[in-house]
Amino acid sequence: MQKFNYHSHTYRCGHADLDMKDEDYIKEYIEMGFEKIAFTDHCPEKNKIDKRPNIRMEYEQKNEYIDTIKKLKEKYKNKIKIEVGYEIEYIPGDEENLRELKNEADKIILGQHFIYDNNKNLKYIGQSEFSDEELIKYSEYIQKAMKLKLPNIIAHPDMYMMNRKEFGKIENEVAKIICESAEKYDIPLEINLNNIFAKTYYENRKLNNDSFEKQKEKLKNVFYPCKDFWKVASNYNIKVLYGIDTHHKGQIMLWNELIEFAKEIIGKETIEKLNFIDIF
Ligand SMILES: [Zn+2]
């Protein structure tokens, strides 16, 4: 069982629990027997591109974030290895800033949430319909980020299925573009557990005590992980890991259950073909 997680947020992004301190998450990770974690909060933007409120820390918070996590890394060094980094999005023209963030981070994960549309407005996955052309552009952004060697991990590479009703020709094409690059540049893909959490134990944004069996019935509502995407991925020589994408109190404590559900969705046959990696 994987005992590391490199996808974890803090109150600074504005949409994680505001009353959870960084240290509170660390205590949950230790209680669950984790050996290594990375805080990868939503990155700040030097030049504001994504103007939605409560999505990412302010640029002015950056140093405090890095310093605080580094202090906690030292404080807990005998119990758990802690790294600090960011979840970034690739956007053309922002390469210099992204490289700057990379230089100060132990881990960078790419959680691509948007593209520029033809009028250079941001278009967000999960918020509006993407045309086939826009979906290809989305996968090319991910490809470009890998080519620039920005991310250490691609978070939720199948998130684009939020906008799609079925896994057809174009969805398959997008999966291939992402997987080919992941293989070529040797960058692991993450099976993200956050949407499972949001649709089961955290249905309606509140922890519930429904039984494991009852939670299982809710899996039909989950957008990602996407079974068909991972079936495609299993045909490539790529590395895979789980990421819990922590935003809430109690989320880490459900690690084992959420992984069980991911396996349930993806299917035993594909899971057994995937190349799960060890701590890095
Ligand atoms: Zn988030």
Ligand SMILES: [Zn+2]
């Ligand atoms: Zn995330």
